[in-house]
Amino acid sequence: MLCAVADATTDPIALIARVAHGDSTAFTVLVGQLYGPNLRIATRMLGSRADAEDALQQALTKLWTQAGRFEPGRGSVEGWFRRILVNVCLDRLRAFRIVQPLEAAAEVASPDPSPFEAAVDAALGRRIDAAMMRLNPRQRAAVMLFHGEGASMAEVALALGTTAKAVEGLLARARTELSMLLRSERVEM
Protein backbone atom coordinates (compact mmCIF):
# COMPACT_ATOMS: atom_id res chain seq x y z
CA MET A 1 0.00 0.00 0.00
CA LEU A 2 2.78 2.38 0.98
CA CYS A 3 4.67 1.46 -2.18
CA ALA A 4 1.65 2.29 -4.31
CA VAL A 5 1.40 5.70 -2.66
CA ALA A 6 5.12 6.33 -3.22
CA ASP A 7 4.83 5.31 -6.89
CA ALA A 8 1.92 7.62 -7.47
CA THR A 9 3.85 10.57 -6.10
CA THR A 10 7.18 9.90 -7.84
CA ASP A 11 6.40 7.93 -10.99
CA PRO A 12 7.18 10.29 -13.90
CA ILE A 13 4.24 9.06 -15.99
CA ALA A 14 1.80 9.65 -13.13
CA LEU A 15 3.37 13.04 -12.48
CA ILE A 16 3.18 14.23 -16.07
CA ALA A 17 -0.48 13.20 -16.25
CA ARG A 18 -1.10 15.46 -13.27
CA VAL A 19 1.00 18.24 -14.82
CA ALA A 20 -1.20 18.04 -17.92
CA HIS A 21 -4.14 18.92 -15.67
CA GLY A 22 -2.36 21.90 -14.19
CA ASP A 23 -1.04 20.34 -10.99
CA SER A 24 1.81 22.63 -9.98
CA THR A 25 2.90 20.36 -7.12
CA ALA A 26 3.41 17.46 -9.53
CA PHE A 27 5.31 19.81 -11.85
CA THR A 28 7.71 20.80 -9.07
CA VAL A 29 8.35 17.13 -8.17
CA LEU A 30 8.92 16.21 -11.83
CA VAL A 31 11.31 19.13 -12.33
CA GLY A 32 13.22 17.88 -9.29
CA GLN A 33 13.74 14.56 -11.06
CA LEU A 34 14.64 15.96 -14.46
CA TYR A 35 16.69 19.02 -13.57
CA GLY A 36 20.11 17.61 -12.65
CA PRO A 37 20.75 15.21 -15.57
CA ASN A 38 19.34 17.67 -18.08
CA LEU A 39 21.36 20.58 -16.73
CA ARG A 40 24.44 18.50 -17.47
CA ILE A 41 23.23 17.75 -21.00
CA ALA A 42 22.51 21.42 -21.70
CA THR A 43 25.84 22.52 -20.22
CA ARG A 44 27.74 20.06 -22.42
CA MET A 45 25.70 20.96 -25.48
CA LEU A 46 26.03 24.73 -25.10
CA GLY A 47 29.36 24.98 -23.28
CA SER A 48 28.06 27.64 -20.93
CA ARG A 49 26.30 27.31 -17.60
CA ALA A 50 24.25 30.46 -18.11
CA ASP A 51 23.07 29.39 -21.58
CA ALA A 52 22.34 25.91 -20.23
CA GLU A 53 20.13 27.28 -17.47
CA ASP A 54 18.27 29.47 -19.97
CA ALA A 55 17.74 26.55 -22.34
CA LEU A 56 16.58 24.32 -19.52
CA GLN A 57 14.14 26.99 -18.35
CA GLN A 58 12.75 27.18 -21.87
CA ALA A 59 12.41 23.39 -22.02
CA LEU A 60 10.71 23.29 -18.62
CA THR A 61 8.21 25.88 -19.84
CA LYS A 62 7.40 23.53 -22.71
CA LEU A 63 7.08 20.69 -20.23
CA TRP A 64 4.43 22.68 -18.35
CA THR A 65 2.54 23.87 -21.42
CA GLN A 66 2.79 20.70 -23.54
CA ALA A 67 2.53 17.96 -20.92
CA GLY A 68 -0.77 16.88 -22.44
CA ARG A 69 1.03 15.86 -25.61
CA PHE A 70 3.11 13.20 -23.89
CA GLU A 71 2.13 9.69 -24.99
CA PRO A 72 3.23 7.01 -22.50
CA GLY A 73 3.22 4.31 -25.18
CA ARG A 74 5.91 6.07 -27.17
CA GLY A 75 8.64 6.21 -24.56
CA SER A 76 9.66 7.53 -21.18
CA VAL A 77 9.03 10.98 -19.75
CA GLU A 78 12.79 11.38 -19.41
CA GLY A 79 13.35 10.60 -23.10
CA TRP A 80 10.52 12.88 -24.17
CA PHE A 81 11.86 15.77 -22.12
CA ARG A 82 15.42 15.10 -23.29
CA ARG A 83 14.17 15.43 -26.85
CA ILE A 84 12.58 18.80 -26.03
CA LEU A 85 15.78 20.00 -24.37
CA VAL A 86 18.10 18.84 -27.15
CA ASN A 87 15.94 20.62 -29.69
CA VAL A 88 15.95 23.81 -27.63
CA CYS A 89 19.75 23.60 -27.43
CA LEU A 90 20.10 22.98 -31.17
CA ASP A 91 17.77 25.91 -31.90
CA ARG A 92 19.85 28.17 -29.70
CA LEU A 93 23.07 27.04 -31.37
CA ARG A 94 21.46 27.67 -34.75
CA ALA A 95 20.31 31.13 -33.73
CA PHE A 96 23.56 32.25 -32.13
CA ARG A 97 27.06 31.36 -33.10
CA ILE A 98 28.07 30.98 -29.51
CA VAL A 99 31.69 31.72 -28.72
CA GLN A 100 32.40 30.05 -25.45
CA PRO A 101 34.68 31.03 -22.65
CA LEU A 102 34.48 27.32 -21.85
CA GLU A 103 33.58 28.09 -18.30
CA ALA A 104 32.24 24.57 -18.01
CA ALA A 105 35.81 23.33 -18.07
CA ALA A 106 36.40 24.99 -14.76
CA GLU A 107 33.61 22.88 -13.30
CA VAL A 108 35.23 19.57 -14.20
CA ALA A 109 35.83 17.74 -10.98
CA SER A 110 39.32 16.38 -10.56
CA PRO A 111 40.11 13.76 -7.92
CA ASP A 112 43.69 15.07 -7.91
CA PRO A 113 46.33 13.06 -6.13
CA SER A 114 48.86 15.85 -6.69
CA PRO A 115 48.85 19.47 -7.92
CA PHE A 116 50.83 18.48 -11.01
CA GLU A 117 48.46 15.68 -11.99
CA ALA A 118 45.52 17.95 -11.24
CA ALA A 119 46.96 20.56 -13.59
CA VAL A 120 47.49 17.95 -16.30
CA ASP A 121 43.95 16.64 -15.82
CA ALA A 122 42.50 20.14 -15.93
CA ALA A 123 44.47 21.02 -19.05
CA LEU A 124 43.36 17.84 -20.77
CA GLY A 125 39.78 18.50 -19.71
CA ARG A 126 39.88 22.00 -21.18
CA ARG A 127 41.43 20.67 -24.37
CA ILE A 128 38.70 18.06 -24.73
CA ASP A 129 35.99 20.63 -23.94
CA ALA A 130 37.39 22.97 -26.58
CA ALA A 131 37.54 20.18 -29.14
CA MET A 132 34.00 19.07 -28.36
CA MET A 133 32.71 22.61 -28.81
CA ARG A 134 34.17 22.62 -32.32
CA LEU A 135 32.11 19.64 -33.36
CA ASN A 136 28.87 20.10 -35.21
CA PRO A 137 26.13 20.57 -32.57
CA ARG A 138 24.25 17.49 -33.77
CA GLN A 139 27.41 15.41 -33.47
CA ARG A 140 27.89 16.79 -29.97
CA ALA A 141 24.29 15.93 -29.09
CA ALA A 142 24.72 12.41 -30.43
CA VAL A 143 27.92 11.91 -28.38
CA MET A 144 26.23 13.32 -25.29
CA LEU A 145 23.23 11.05 -25.56
CA PHE A 146 24.98 7.87 -26.71
CA HIS A 147 28.12 7.97 -24.58
CA GLY A 148 26.90 10.13 -21.71
CA GLU A 149 23.32 9.08 -21.20
CA GLY A 150 23.71 5.53 -22.46
CA ALA A 151 20.88 6.04 -24.93
CA SER A 152 20.45 3.48 -27.69
CA MET A 153 21.01 4.41 -31.31
CA ALA A 154 17.22 4.43 -31.79
CA GLU A 155 16.71 6.72 -28.78
CA VAL A 156 19.35 9.15 -30.05
CA ALA A 157 17.68 9.09 -33.45
CA LEU A 158 14.33 9.91 -31.86
CA ALA A 159 15.82 12.77 -29.86
CA LEU A 160 17.45 14.26 -32.94
CA GLY A 161 14.52 13.60 -35.24
CA THR A 162 16.53 11.44 -37.60
CA THR A 163 17.30 7.80 -38.37
CA ALA A 164 19.56 5.39 -36.51
CA LYS A 165 21.66 5.11 -39.65
CA ALA A 166 22.18 8.88 -39.68
CA VAL A 167 23.19 8.80 -36.02
CA GLU A 168 25.79 6.15 -36.82
CA GLY A 169 27.22 8.61 -39.32
CA LEU A 170 27.15 11.50 -36.82
CA LEU A 171 28.98 9.44 -34.21
CA ALA A 172 31.56 8.13 -36.66
CA ARG A 173 32.33 11.63 -37.93
CA ALA A 174 32.48 12.96 -34.36
CA ARG A 175 35.02 10.29 -33.49
CA THR A 176 37.18 11.06 -36.52
CA GLU A 177 37.00 14.83 -36.08
CA LEU A 178 37.70 14.73 -32.37
CA SER A 179 40.78 12.60 -32.96
CA MET A 180 42.02 15.11 -35.50
CA LEU A 181 41.23 18.10 -33.28
CA LEU A 182 42.97 16.64 -30.27
CA ARG A 183 46.06 15.98 -32.36
CA SER A 184 46.08 19.36 -34.06
CA GLU A 185 47.20 22.77 -32.87
CA ARG A 186 43.86 24.27 -33.85
CA VAL A 187 42.22 23.62 -30.54
CA GLU A 188 42.42 26.85 -28.61
CA MET A 189 42.35 26.65 -24.86
Add this chain to the structure above:
Amino acid sequence: MDVQRAADIIAAYGGDTLRWPADERAAMMRLVATNPGIAEQARAAAAMDSVFAGWALAPVVPGNAAAAAARVLASLPRRRDPTTAPAIRWMAGGGIAAALVAGMLLGGPHLHAPTAPAAHLVSDEQAFATIFTPTPEEDGSI
Protein backbone atom coordinates in the same frame (compact mmCIF):
# COMPACT_ATOMS: atom_id res chain seq x y z
CA MET B 1 30.40 -9.88 -41.32
CA ASP B 2 32.96 -8.23 -43.57
CA VAL B 3 35.83 -6.09 -42.40
CA GLN B 4 34.32 -2.86 -43.70
CA ARG B 5 31.06 -3.38 -41.78
CA ALA B 6 33.06 -4.18 -38.65
CA ALA B 7 35.06 -0.98 -39.06
CA ASP B 8 31.84 1.00 -39.55
CA ILE B 9 30.31 -0.46 -36.41
CA ILE B 10 33.41 0.34 -34.36
CA ALA B 11 33.52 3.87 -35.75
CA ALA B 12 29.89 4.52 -34.84
CA TYR B 13 29.38 2.48 -31.68
CA GLY B 14 32.88 2.49 -30.22
CA GLY B 15 34.90 -0.28 -28.64
CA ASP B 16 32.44 -1.47 -26.00
CA THR B 17 31.13 -4.81 -27.22
CA LEU B 18 27.93 -4.36 -25.23
CA ARG B 19 27.01 -1.28 -27.28
CA TRP B 20 27.40 -3.05 -30.62
CA PRO B 21 24.17 -3.97 -32.44
CA ALA B 22 22.78 -7.09 -30.79
CA ASP B 23 22.17 -8.88 -34.06
CA GLU B 24 25.76 -8.34 -35.22
CA ARG B 25 27.58 -8.69 -31.93
CA ALA B 26 28.49 -12.36 -32.16
CA ALA B 27 29.93 -11.98 -35.67
CA MET B 28 31.81 -8.85 -34.58
CA MET B 29 33.39 -10.63 -31.65
CA ARG B 30 34.49 -13.52 -33.84
CA LEU B 31 36.11 -11.05 -36.22
CA VAL B 32 37.85 -9.16 -33.40
CA ALA B 33 39.24 -12.46 -32.16
CA THR B 34 40.64 -13.40 -35.55
CA ASN B 35 41.57 -10.09 -37.17
CA PRO B 36 44.34 -8.11 -35.42
CA GLY B 37 43.54 -4.97 -37.42
CA ILE B 38 39.93 -4.93 -36.28
CA ALA B 39 40.99 -5.77 -32.74
CA GLU B 40 43.32 -2.76 -32.74
CA GLN B 41 40.54 -0.52 -34.06
CA ALA B 42 38.28 -1.70 -31.26
CA ARG B 43 40.98 -0.95 -28.65
CA ALA B 44 41.55 2.56 -30.04
CA ALA B 45 37.82 3.18 -30.15
CA ALA B 46 37.50 2.13 -26.51
CA ALA B 47 40.04 4.79 -25.57
CA MET B 48 38.01 7.41 -27.41
CA ASP B 49 34.85 6.11 -25.69
CA SER B 50 36.47 7.03 -22.38
CA VAL B 51 37.16 10.54 -23.63
CA PHE B 52 33.56 10.92 -24.78
CA ALA B 53 32.10 9.51 -21.58
CA GLY B 54 34.45 11.58 -19.42
CA TRP B 55 33.35 14.72 -21.21
CA ALA B 56 29.66 13.87 -21.20
CA LEU B 57 29.51 12.74 -17.59
CA ALA B 58 31.76 15.35 -15.98
CA PRO B 59 29.69 16.66 -13.09
CA VAL B 60 28.32 20.17 -13.13
CA VAL B 61 27.56 22.32 -10.15
CA PRO B 62 24.04 21.36 -9.11
CA GLY B 63 21.27 23.78 -9.96
CA ASN B 64 18.22 24.71 -7.94
CA ALA B 65 15.39 22.66 -9.41
CA ALA B 66 12.72 24.03 -7.09
CA ALA B 67 13.63 27.60 -8.00
CA ALA B 68 13.54 26.73 -11.69
CA ALA B 69 10.08 25.19 -11.33
CA ALA B 70 8.88 28.23 -9.42
CA ARG B 71 10.18 30.56 -12.15
CA VAL B 72 8.26 28.63 -14.81
CA LEU B 73 5.07 28.65 -12.77
CA ALA B 74 5.43 32.36 -12.02
CA SER B 75 6.05 33.28 -15.64
CA LEU B 76 2.96 31.61 -17.10
CA PRO B 77 -0.77 31.91 -16.60
CA ARG B 78 -1.92 29.20 -14.20
CA ARG B 79 -4.01 26.46 -15.66
CA ARG B 80 -6.93 25.07 -13.71
CA ASP B 81 -5.44 23.21 -10.78
CA PRO B 82 -7.27 19.94 -10.08
CA THR B 83 -6.38 20.19 -6.42
CA THR B 84 -8.74 23.15 -6.07
CA ALA B 85 -11.98 21.93 -4.48
CA PRO B 86 -14.89 21.94 -6.94
CA ALA B 87 -17.12 23.55 -4.33
CA ILE B 88 -14.76 26.50 -4.09
CA ARG B 89 -14.77 26.84 -7.86
CA TRP B 90 -18.57 26.82 -7.89
CA MET B 91 -18.66 29.42 -5.15
CA ALA B 92 -16.21 31.58 -7.09
CA GLY B 93 -18.30 31.16 -10.23
CA GLY B 94 -21.45 32.05 -8.32
CA GLY B 95 -19.78 35.15 -6.98
CA ILE B 96 -18.83 36.29 -10.46
CA ALA B 97 -22.36 35.63 -11.73
CA ALA B 98 -23.86 37.55 -8.83
CA ALA B 99 -21.55 40.47 -9.50
CA LEU B 100 -22.57 40.48 -13.17
CA VAL B 101 -26.27 40.48 -12.30
CA ALA B 102 -25.76 43.28 -9.78
CA GLY B 103 -23.81 45.23 -12.35
CA MET B 104 -26.56 44.86 -14.93
CA LEU B 105 -29.24 45.93 -12.47
CA LEU B 106 -27.35 48.88 -11.09
CA GLY B 107 -25.44 50.00 -14.13
CA GLY B 108 -27.64 48.57 -16.89
CA PRO B 109 -28.89 51.84 -18.42
CA HIS B 110 -25.33 53.08 -18.76
CA LEU B 111 -24.37 50.03 -20.80
CA HIS B 112 -26.48 51.35 -23.67
CA ALA B 113 -24.92 54.79 -23.61
CA PRO B 114 -22.82 55.33 -26.77
CA THR B 115 -19.58 55.63 -24.85
CA ALA B 116 -17.62 52.96 -26.76
CA PRO B 117 -15.49 54.73 -29.40
CA ALA B 118 -16.55 52.45 -32.25
CA ALA B 119 -20.20 52.04 -31.28
CA HIS B 120 -21.48 54.80 -33.57
CA LEU B 121 -19.61 53.34 -36.55
CA VAL B 122 -21.64 50.10 -36.51
CA SER B 123 -25.26 50.08 -37.63
CA ASP B 124 -27.85 48.14 -35.67
CA GLU B 125 -28.13 45.58 -38.50
CA GLN B 126 -24.38 45.05 -38.59
CA ALA B 127 -24.25 44.68 -34.84
CA PHE B 128 -27.04 42.10 -34.96
CA ALA B 129 -25.28 40.14 -37.71
CA THR B 130 -22.11 40.10 -35.68
CA ILE B 131 -23.81 38.83 -32.58
CA PHE B 132 -26.38 36.50 -34.13
CA THR B 133 -25.69 34.52 -37.28
CA PRO B 134 -28.79 32.38 -37.95
CA THR B 135 -28.79 28.83 -39.28
CA PRO B 136 -30.67 28.27 -42.59
CA GLU B 137 -33.74 27.03 -40.65
CA GLU B 138 -33.72 30.08 -38.41
CA ASP B 139 -33.17 32.30 -41.43
CA GLY B 140 -36.51 31.24 -42.88
CA SER B 141 -38.37 32.13 -39.72
CA ILE B 142 -36.93 35.64 -39.39
